[in-house]
Amino acid sequence: MIALLVRDLRIATRAGGGFGLGLAFFLILVVLVPLGVGPEADRLAPIAPGILWVGALLACLLSLDRIFALDYEDGSLDILATAPVPLEAVVALKALAHWITTGLPLTLAAPVLGVLMHLPREGYAWLVLSLAVGTPALSMIGAFGAALTVGLRRGGLLLSLLVLPLYVPTLIYGTEVVRRGAEGLATATPLLLLGGITAGAAGLLPFAAAAALRVNLR
Amino acid sequence: MMPDLAPYTAEVLGAYAAALGLLGALVGGVLLRARRVRRQLDEMEHRRGK
Amino acid sequence: MASSMWEYANPTRFMQVSGRLLPWVAGAALVVTAAGLIWGFFFTPDDFRQGATVKIVFVHVPAAMMAINAWVMMLVASLIWIVRRHHVSALAAKAAAPVGVTMTAIALISGGIWGQPMWGTWWAWDPRLTAFLILFLFYLGYMALWAALDDPDTAADLTGVLCLVGSVFALMSRYAVNFWSQGLHQGASLSVQPGERMDIVFRMPLYVSMTGFGLIFVALVLIGVRTEIRARRMRALVMRERMA
Known part of the structure; x- marks a missing residue:
């Protein structure tokens, strides 16, 4: 299982694997927003938590269709499905690999982009914490969406349509943590709810995603 | 007969028109597809019957 | 007795029963909806606060109710398909979706038209409105x-799994x-708390209109399932011709 994780990480990080594209997209988005709404700090600061979270979410979306697509095309997904490792665990591992190559770098890069967005000083710790807690859910939900659309040739657009509504609760609680943190309010409630979503997604969605994969491999 | 809707005539009539229009479009769409599929199936079974 | 319900899940049996049932359901849907809307539009007084706009309730609330009920019905049908693999139930879920999405659109649009004079805005990011917009996306x-x-x-x-998740x-x-x-939207229109509840002169035509919308839903799902069964039969014939 460790070997599978290492293999996935290696594929994602090698040239042309798409690693770094998500980060670049995140940066571009955060540069475009001030160009669109204006450079004033008192205009950017209130929307900073939302923009940073929406940016992370969209950057995460970019690489979702690669979670299963390569393995589906070259047939290794069939082998994984019949391997002694349960398919549910394979799905969870692939989601984890996706998180390590997108969610984790986005979390680490977010404070730098927070500077560009004039995020208030109190918000940085909450931004990193909320992204660290919330982005695993984005990867897991995304893996479910990717499992649904893996058999389709042009599944990318459909994948976004399926996955984005599922991201709503994560986005709401995530931005709420940062917003409240930046305003110096209590953040325990949204943070706990965000953690609950991540735990629930990690616990239950591998089963749904594995079921979808089995249908697609039939 | 027509009730006095003032000062909200446009809103009330607009809401009813939009709702009935959408319902009509839905019913029309469902019936159109039903008729098309039915005709195609009839043709196909007729062809096989010969 | 318990197993007899599943007989209707057999496509041939479903075609027979639904064919006999459909004219009655469709007729009832037309009559009841027309009765509810005519009663509501022509024979109800104006509200002392909302004036004539209260008449919008007779399309707004039934559509909103059916928008949610259609999704619940899709969920139940998807579960039945996944557990018992009755084809009719999968097709019923498929046929319910276009009706549900139209009902959601009607609820959103009539609500916007109502919101304009009452709240001074077509749209507000109120929890109920937002939830309906998200339902529309689903x-x-x-x-x-x-x-x-x-x-x-x-x-x-796959759609069954998506519906569950x-x-x-x-x-x-x-x-x-x-x-x-925080919301602008009022509480439930049919709340059981006596103080919040609508007056009986509004509630009676509203119940009629809600029944009518429910019947419209049933009739359209029946037609939709019949169409899907025929489409499937056609697909099977095409496959057989290709094999021969």
Whole structure:
């Protein structure tokens, strides 16, 4: 299982694997927003938590269709499905690999982009914490969406349509943590709810995603 | 007969028109597809019957 | 007795029964909806606060109710398909989606037209309104997945799984938006608390109109399932011709 994780990480990080594209997209988005709404700090600061979270979410979306697509095309997904490792665990591992190559770098890069967005000083710790807690859910939900659309040739657009509504609760609680943190309010409630979503997604969605994969491999 | 809707005539009539229009479009769409599929199936079974 | 309900899940049996039932359901849908809307539009007084705009309730509330009920029915049908593999139930879920999405659109649009004079705005990011907009997106995704998949059984399986997962997330979104924004929207129109409840002169035509919308839904789903069964039969014939 460790070997599978290492293999996935290696594929994602090698040239042309798409690693770094998500980060670049995140940066571009955060540069475009001030160009669109204006450079004033008192205009950017209130929307900073939302923009940073929406940016992370969209950057995460970019690489979702690669979670299963390569393995589906070259047939290794069939082998994984019949391997002694349960398919549910394979799905969870692939989601984890996706998180390590997108969610984790986005979390680490977010404070730098927070500077560009004039995020208030109190918000940085909450931004990193909320992204660290919330982005695993984005990867897991995304893996479910990717499992649904893996058999389709042009599944990318459909994948976004399926996955984005599922991201709503994560986005709401995530931005709420940062917003409240930046305003110096209590953040325990949204943070706990965000953690609950991540735990629930990690616990239950591998089963749904594995079921979808089995249908697609039939 | 027509009730006095003032000062909200446009809103009330607009809401009813939009709702009935959408319902009509839905019913029309469902019936159109039903008729098309039915005709195609009839043709196909007729062809096989010969 | 218990097993007799599943007989209707047999496509041939369903075609017979639904063919006999359909004219009555469709006729009742037409009559009851017309009665409810005419009663509501022509024979109800103006509200002392909302004036004539209160008449919008007779299309707004039934549509909103059916928008949610259609999704619940899709969820139940998807579960039946996944557990017992009755084809009719998968097709019923498919046929319910376009009706549900239209009902959601009617609720949103009539609500916007109502909101303009009452709240001074077409749209507000109120929890209820937002939840309905999100429900609309869920319907779109569900229908797009049905449309994208060629093989009917694969499509039924995958949309079924999506419907189950989507229901959980739709419910979570409903509570999340409550958390995120305070509302303009009034409480439940048919609340059992006597103080909040609408007056009987509005409630009676509203019940009639709600029944009518429910019947419209049933009639359209019946027609839709019949169409899908025929489409499937056609597909089977085409396959057989190709094999021969």
